[in-house]
Amino acid sequence: MKRLIALLLCAGTCYCAHAQKATIKGSIRDTTNKTNLVNTTITLLRSSDSSLYKFTRSKQDGSFNFSQLDSGQYGILITHKGYADYADHISLQSNSNLDLGKVMLTLKANLLADVTVRSQLAAIRMKGDTTEYTADSFKVRPGASVEELLKKMPGITIDKDGKITAQGTNIEKILVDGEEFFGDDPTVATKNLQADAIDKVQVFDKKSDQAAFTGIDDGQSKKTINLKLKEDKKKGYFGKIDLGGGLNDRWNNSVMFNRFRAKKKFSVYGIASSTGKTGLNWDENSRYGGGSNIDYNEDFGYYFSSGSGDDLSYYGDGLPKSWAAGANYSNKYNNDKQNINASYRFNKLNVEGVGNTITQSLTSDTGKNGAFYNTEARKTFSTRFRHSVSGIYEYNIDSATSLKLTLNGYKGQSSSYSEYANVNLNGYGDTILRSVRKNTSDGESDNLKITALLRHKFKKAGRTISLNVDQLTTNSTSSGYLYALTSKPTEGIWKDSLTDQLKQNNQHISTLNTKLVYTEPLAQRVFWELSYAIRTNKNDAERLSYNKSAGGKYDDLADTLSNHYKFDVLTNTAGTAFRYNGKKLTASAGSDVAFQNFNQEDLFKDTTFTRHYTNFFPRANLQYKFSGSSSLRLNYNGSTTQPSINQIQPVADNTNPLVVTVGNPLLKQAFRHSFDFGYNSYKVLSQRGIYMYGNFSTTSNAIVQSTYIDQNGRTVYQYINTNGNYNTYFGSGYGMKVKKFDFRFNVGLNFNASQYTNFVNNVNNVTKNYAPGMNYSFSKSKEKKFDIWYYGNTNYNYSTSSVNSSVKTNYWTQYHNLNINIQLPGKFELNNELEVNLRQKTVVFDNNNNVFLWNAYIGRKLLKDDKGMIKFSGYDILNQNKGYNRNISSSVMTQSNYQTLTRYFLLSFVWNFSRNPAGAN
Numbered sequence: 034m035k036r037l038i039a040l041l042l043c044a045g046t047c048y049c050a051h052a053q054k055a056t057i058k059g060s061i062r063d064t065t066n067k068t069n070l071v072n073t074t075i076t077l078l079r080s081s082d083s084s085l086y087k088f089t090r091s092k093q094d095g096s097f098n099f100s101q102l103d104s105g106q107y108g109i110l111i112t113h114k115g116y117a118d119y120a121d122h123i124s125l126q127s128n129s130n131l132d133l134g135k136v137m138l139t140l141k142a143n144l145l146a147d148v149t150v151r152s153q154l155a156a157i158r159m160k161g162d163t164t165e166y167t168a169d170s171f172k173v174r175p176g177a178s179v180e181e182l183l184k185k186m187p188g189i190t191i192d193k194d195g196k197i198t199a200q201g202t203n204i205e206k207i208l209v210d211g212e213e214f215f216g217d218d219p220t221v222a223t224k225n226l227q228a229d230a231i232d233k234v235q236v237f238d239k240k241s242d243q244a245a246f247t248g249i250d251d252g253q254s255k256k257t258i259n260l261k262l263k264e265d266k267k268k269g270y271f272g273k274i275d276l277g278g279g280l281n282d283r284w285n286n287s288v289m290f291n292r293f294r295a296k297k298k299f300s301v302y303g304i305a306s307s308t309g310k311t312g313l314n315w316d317e318n319s320r321y322g323g324g325s326n327i328d329y330n331e332d333f334g335y336y337f338s339s340g341s342g343d344d345l346s347y348y349g350d351g352l353p354k355s356w357a358a359g360a361n362y363s364n365k366y367n368n369d370k371q372n373i374n375a376s377y378r379f380n381k382l383n384v385e386g387v388g389n390t391i392t393q394s395l396t397s398d399t400g401k402n403g404a405f406y407n408t409e410a411r412k413t414f415s416t417r418f419r420h421s422v423s424g425i426y427e428y429n430i431d432s433a434t435s436l437k438l439t440l441n442g443y444k445g446q447s448s449s450y451s452e453y454a455n456v457n458l459n460g461y462g463d464t465i466l467r468s469v470r471k472n473t474s475d476g477e478s479d480n481l482k483i484t485a486l487l488r489h490k491f492k493k494a495g496r497t498i499s500l501n502v503d504q505l506t507t508n509s510t511s512s513g514y515l516y517a518l519t520s521k522p523t524e525g526i527w528k529d530s531l532t533d534q535l536k537q538n539n540q541h542i543s544t545l546n547t548k549l550v551y552t553e554p555l556a557q558r559v560f561w562e563l564s565y566a567i568r569t570n571k572n573d574a575e576r577l578s579y580n581k582s583a584g585g586k587y588d589d590l591a592d593t594l595s596n597h598y599k600f601d602v603l604t605n606t607a608g609t610a611f612r613y614n615g616k617k618l619t620a621s622a623g624s625d626v627a628f629q630n631f632n633q634e635d636l637f638k639d640t641t642f643t644r645h646y647t648n649f650f651p652r653a654n655l656q657y658k659f660s661g662s663s664s665l666r667l668n669y670n671g672s673t674t675q676p677s678i679n680q681i682q683p684v685a686d687n688t689n690p691l692v693v694t695v696g697n698p699l700l701k702q703a704f705r706h707s708f709d710f711g712y713n714s715y716k717v718l719s720q721r722g723i724y725m726y727g728n729f730s731t732t733s734n735a736i737v738q739s740t741y742i743d744q745n746g747r748t749v750y751q752y753i754n755t756n757g758n759y760n761t762y763f764g765s766g767y768g769m770k771v772k773k774f775d776f777r778f779n780v781g782l783n784f785n786a787s788q789y790t791n792f793v794n795n796v797n798n799v800t801k802n803y804a805p806g807m808n809y810s811f812s813k814s815k816e817k818k819f820d821i822w823y824y825g826n827t828n829y830n831y832s833t834s835s836v837n838s839s840v841k842t843n844y845w846t847q848y849h850n851l852n853i854n855i856q857l858p859g860k861f862e863l864n865n866e867l868e869v870n871l872r873q874k875t876v877v878f879d880n881n882n883n884v885f886l887w888n889a890y891i892g893r894k895l896l897k898d899d900k901g902m903i904k905f906s907g908y909d910i911l912n913q914n915k916g917y918n919r920n921i922s923s924s925v926m927t928q929s930n931y932q933t934l935t936r937y938f939l940l941s942f943v944w945n946f947s948r949n950p951a952g953a954n
Contacts, residue, residue: 054100054101054102054103054127055102055103055104055125055126055127055128055129055130055131056098056099056100056101056102056129056130056131057077057098057099057102057109057123057125057129057131057132057133058096058097058098058099058131058132058133059096059097059098059132059133059134059135059136060091060094060095060096060097060134060135060136061073061075061091061095061096061097061111061113061135061136061138062095062135062136062137062138063116063137063138063140064137064138064139064140069091069093069094069095070091070095070113070116070138071091071092071093071095072090072091072113073090073091073095073097073111073112073113073138074088074090074111074112074113075088075089075090075091075097075099075109075110075111076088076109076110076111076112077099077102077107077108077109078107078108078109078110079105079106079107080105080106080107080108080122086107087099087102102125102129103125104125104126104127104129105124105125106122106123106124106125107122107123107124107125108120108121108122108123109121109122109123109133111136111138113138115140116138116139116140117138117139117140118167119136119138163235163236163237164199164235164236164237164715165233165234165235165236166186166233166234166235166236167232167233168182168228168231168232168233168234169232171185171186172185172814172816172817173185173228174820174854174856174862175229175894175898175899175900175945177227177228177229178223178226178227178228179223179226179227179228179231179260180223181228182228182231182234183197183223183234183258184812184822185812185814186234189236190779190810190824191223197223197258199236199256199258203256204256204257204258205255205256205257206239206255206256206257206258207223207257207258207259207260208257208258208259208260209226209259209260209262209298210259210260210261210262210267210298211259212298212363212372212374213363213374213425226260226289226291227271227273227945227947229945229947230262230263230266230271230291230947231260231261231262231263232261232262232263232264233259233260233261234258234259234260234261235258235259235261236256236257236258237256237257237259238255238256238257239255239256239257262293266293266947267293267294267295268293268294268295269292269293269947269948270290270291270292270293270947270948271291271945271946271947271948272288272289272290272291272945272946272947273287273288273289273943273944273945273946274287274288274942274943274944274946275287275288275941275942275943276941276942276943277906277939277940277941277942278939278940278941279937279938279939279940280937280938281937282307283307283308283937283938283939284305284306284307284308284939285305285306285307285308285310285939285941286304286305286306287302287303287304287305287306287310288302288303289301289302290302296364296365296366296369297362297363297364298361298362298363298364299360299361299362300360300361300362301358301359301360301361302357302358302359303357303358303359304355304356304357304358305355305356306353306354306355307352307353307354307355308353308908308934308937308939309347309349309353309355309934310355347382347384349916349931349933349934350384350386350388350916350931350932350933351384351385351386351388351413351931351932351933352384352385352386352932352933352934353382353383353384353934354382354383354384355380355381355382355383356379356380356381357378357379357380357381358378358379359376359377359378359379360376360377361374361375361376362374362375362376363375369429370428370429370430371426371427371428371429372425372426372427372428373424373425373426373427374424374425374426375422375423375424375425376421376422376423376424377420377421377422378419378420378421378422379418379419379420379421380418380419380421381416381417381418381419382415382416382417382418383414383415383416384413384414384415384416385413385414385415386412386413386916386931386932386933387410387411387412387413387931387932388410388411388413388916388929388930388931388932389408389409389410389411389929389930389931390407390408390409390411390927390928390929390930391406391407391408391409391878391927391928392406392407392408392409392925392926392927392928393405393406393925393926393927394406394407394740394742394746394748394924394925395793395834395836395837395924395925396742396793396794396796396836396837396924404459404460404837405457405458405459405460405742405746406457406458406459406460406746407455407456407457407458407691407746408455408456408458409453409454409455410453410454411451411452411453411454412451412452413449413450413451413452414449414450414451415447415448415449415450416447416448416449417445417446417447417448418445418446418447419443419444419445419446420443420444420445421441421442421443422440422441422442422443423440423441423442424438424439424440425437425438425439425440426438433489433490433491434487434488434489434490435487435488436485436486436487436488437484437485437486437488438483438484438485438486439482439483439484439485439486440481440482440483440484441480441481441482442479442480442481442482443478443479443480444477444478444479444480445477445478445479446475446476446477446478447474447475447476447477447478447511448474448475448476449472449473449474449513450471450472450473451471451472451473452469452470452471453468453469453470453471453472453689454467454468454469455467455468455469455470455691457691457745457746457747458746459746464522465521465522465744465745465746466519466520466521466691466745466746466747467519467520467521468517468518468519468520468690468691469517469518470515470516470517470518470532470689470690471514471515471516471517472513472514472515472688473513473514474511474512474513474536475511475512475513476509476510476511476512476513476538477509477510477511478507478508478509478510479507479508479509480505480506480507480508481505481506481507482503482504482505482506483503483504484501484502484503484504485500485501485502485503486499486500486501486502487499487500487501488500493554494554495552495553495554495560496552496553496554497550497551497552498549498550498551498552499549499550500547500548500549500550501546501547501548501549501550502545502546502547502548503544503545503546504543504544504545504546505542505543505544506541506542506543506544507540507541507542507543508540508541508542509538509539509540510537510538510539510540511536511537511538512535512536512537512538513535513536514533514534514535514536514587515532515533515534515536515687515688516532516533517531517532517533517690518530518531518532519531519532519690519691521745532687532690533580533581534578534579534580534581534587534591534594535578535579535581535587536576536577536578536688537575537576537577537578537579538574538575538576538577539573539574539575540572540573540574540575540678541571541572541573541574542570542571542572542573542678543569543570543571544568544569544570544571545568545569546566546567546568546569547566547567547568548564548565548566549564549565549566550562550563550564551563551564555611558613558614558615559611559612559613560611560612560613560614561609561610561611561612562608562609562610562611562612562623563608563609564606564607564608564609564625565605565606565607565608566604566605566606566608567603567604567605567606568602568603568604568606569601569602569603569604570601570602570603570604570675571599571601572599572600572601572677572678573598573599574596574597574598574599574600574678574679574682575596575597575598576594576595576596576597576682576684576686577590577595578590578591578594578595578687579591592637593684593685594684594685594687595637595684596635596637596682596683596684597635597636597637598633598634598635598636598678598681598682598683598684599632599633599634599636600631600632600633600634600678600681600682601631601632601633601634602629602630602631602632602675603629603630603632604627604628604629604630605627605628606625606626606627606628606650607625607626608623608624608625608626608650609623609624610622610623610624610652611623616658617657617658617659618655618656618657618658619655619656620653620654620655620656621652621653621654621655622652622653623651623652623653624649624650624651624652625649625650625652626647626648626649626650627646627647627648627649627650627673628645628646628647629645629646629647629648629702630643630644630645631643631644631645631646633681633698635683635698642698646702648673648702648704649671650670650671650672650673651669651670651671652669652670652671653668653669654666654667654668654669655667655668659714663713663714663715664712664713664714665710665711665712666710666711666712667709667710668707668708668709668710669706669707669708670706670707671704671705671706671707672704672705672707673702673703673704673705674702674703674704674705674732674736675702676700676701676702676736676752679696680696680697680700680736680752681696681697681698681700681752682696682698683695683696683697683698684696690747691746691747691748692747692748692750693747693748693749693750694738694749694750694751695749695750695751696751696752697751697752697753700736700752700753700754701734701754702734703732703733703734703735703736703754704732704733704734705730705731705732705733706730706731706732706733707728707729707730708728708729708730709726709727709728709729710725710726710727710728711724711725711726711727712724712725712726721767721768721769721770722766722767722768722769722779723765723766723767723768724765724766725763725764725765725766726763726764726765727761727762727763727764728760728761728762728763729759729760729761730759730760730761731758731759732758732759733756734754734755734756735754735755735756735758735790736752736753736754737752737753737754737755737758737789737790737791738750738751738752738753738791739751739752739753739791739792739793740791740792740793740794740798740924740925741793741794741795742793742794753791753792755790755791755792756790757788757790757799758787758788758789758790759787759788760785760786760787760788761785761786761787762783762784762785762786763783763784764781764782764783764784765781765782765783766779766780766781766782766808767779767780767781768780768810774813775813775815776811776812776813777811777812777813778809778810778811778812779808779809779810779811780807780808780809780810781807781808781809782805782806782807783805783806783807783808784803784804784805784806785802785803785804785805785806786801786802786803786804787801787802788800788801788802789801789802791924793836793924796836797835798834798835798836798924799834799835800832800833800834800835800924801832801833802830802831802832803830803831803832804828804829804830804831805828805829806826806827806828806829807826807827807828808824808825808826808827809824809825809826810822810823810824810825811823817856818855818856819853819854819855819856820852820853820854821851821852821853821854822851822852822853823849823850823851823852824849824850825847825848825849825850826847826848827845827846827847828845828846828847829843829844829845829846830842830843830844830845830846831843834924836924837924842875842926843875844872844873844874844875845871845872845873846870846871846872846873847869847870847871848868848869848870848871849867849868849869850866850867850868850869851865851866851867852864852865852866853865853866859893860893860894860895860899861891861892861893861894862891862892862893862894862902862904863889863890863891863892864889864890864891864892865887865888865889866887866888866889867885867886867887867888868884868885868886868887868888869883869884869885869886870882870883870884870886870917871883872917872919878919878926878928880930882915882917882930884913884914884915884917885911885913886909886911886913886914887907887909887910887911888906888907888908888909888910889906889907889910890904890905890906890907891904891905892904892905892943896944900944900945900946900947901942901943901944901945902942902943902944903940903941903942903943904940904941904943905938905939905940905941906938906939906940906941907936907937907938908934908936908937908938908939909934909935909936909937910936911936912935912936914933914934914935914936915930915933916929916930916931916932916933917929917930917931918931
């Protein structure tokens, strides 16, 4: 009897528990044909973390039901192929019996352009590790660019330079329908493609070619955005024309045309501007060997010099005039076994300007004897142009073998003319040196990099072999004149010294790399990788200076300023690594060992110097995915940096007689240890995101500049090796949408610290720099009414140098940007942008450099569907813009002011055009 009573009590308890659970039911119907929809997917997502809770499919009669549901907040998403998604937020109590009734789905083909059938929830979906945004769910003004569309999407931010961050990580690639667009330059697509051409925006981590091939995660990935085009945009053409002109020689004209037909894509663009627009991307120079001259090869794990530094970007210094054009073609054929993507670009940039610079240099002396000041006034003009090409060819030979060929290259010319006037002052304000000089230069440069990747998979899953070969060739030549008159007081009398020389520079770099990689599965999720690589790097640099002889010709070779030097490096590398690829955890650890031979040859002195190194390159990485939108990564990497030939070549560069740089043939290679981490979590339904990142790196035998400042303030730099250098940075951010007030905000913290060791007048100098900061942003919009977007940051800089610890440099900087776009009656549109730069004065830099930059335009929409606009724009309406830059480096602090674009007005016509086979315009 007792057992019976206990059984009844247990049954009653289970019944009560069952009664406390919630249920949902309903049925799915077609709005047009009034028929039941079978096999429709109904998904429940937890609002707290966007994770999947339950899903089901509709039955033959279109009905569905969920039972045994916990109480809480949920999102429900209903999808059926060919139909618009249905989404809603629901709240369940412990005893809820929710009946959704008949849920009507509409065919996508029947949707009207001005009818929104998606909620904000349906606009965002998680597909594995991919976050997918439905473009039409984010309303933007007619004619808006993809960049404006991305600003509307939760978790994506864009700064004033167009650089994109998604869920706390910088976007490195933007693809269009999975293909590179104009050589993988991110803002080509974001600034020039129309928002209404985009169907889906997909954000994901793109694995390296090697990882995608082997299926073994190697820890190398790039945060990527893929723009999926609407079907009708793949069958016609679309583009944008922007024509604008004004007074004071200001004009800005651009055109872009895209014709897509199935798998064929063809695009062209052209730009002519005097307002600072030089191209369609922010980092073209680094991708093609210009700019910094230092690239990192991820496949081979080394740094290499690549290019002449012929940078065609404009950074605000001077008044620019630019012309640019490009074409891109891609196609898949032979049943998608072969794929080609090729681009051509032309850029030309003329810049003229004036400016002045003040520099404070510290020595080990105390008080006013330990400081020197240099003031410089300058006038410059430069003209540069470049032809660039890039291409990718992929051939899937069979199901197991593939070939990928990549080509990047450019050919360019440059010409420049500069005038300088310098005055050196001691700490008491007395003039101790002055000079005037003129520099001219004409040069040519070319660069070509070709890469081949051959891969093969064996029948056993995870067993692969791949061969990677790349060759880089860079040539640069220049010729110019230096005319410098330097004066200094000697016993109360100013004495002059004249330098009148012809400068000729020739440099050739050739690099050939070959790497073989074999992978073998050891267990279900454990893999072993074995690799071997050989690399040859040949550098040949000739720097010649000729004095002007009595006959008026430049034929007197200046031996102390001339040299011909060769620097060759041969590296053999063997490596092994073990990888674990789990569903949530991926990890790897391994090391390479490299045997390097340095051969340095001074052809002027007929001397040869050889060195041999054995290096270990340990590496380890770990990534744990808590969910599809939350992960933690930890990485360690050891790497070497070889000195460049310019740092080694034992000859002085006296282009500026007051600042001379000398190479050091005894330089050793530097070794860098780097640790970094990153955490990212994003909840799609609540639109809440949090991220953290950090890095610490320390360098042994760091290559730095030793500084010698003589009694006249003349500075001589020479490259040396030192220890004690480190750099660290940390950042975090939090963003969310406040649904009650319908706005989004983000806030972030960052901190940078570094220690830089060098020598000043043979005294060890340690410079420490600390820079905490904070950033914040806010956005709110109302469809067809207004858009508000704000971004700001506040940073503090504190710096000391041990060589003269009595001098401390600390100051605040602030940046604020507010953009308001208002839709007015009568199809008028008003846009205002206010950019504020606040820079605290210091003892040395005591002039006011605050800038309030106000830009605005008013426009009237024209043509069908508001595809056109005529607008009147004003730039720097308050006429306050200033060119400004402040740098702190070891014992030298510099502040520059330069001529830049100031107030101008433009009258423009903008037309976003399109046509598909159906004839829609």
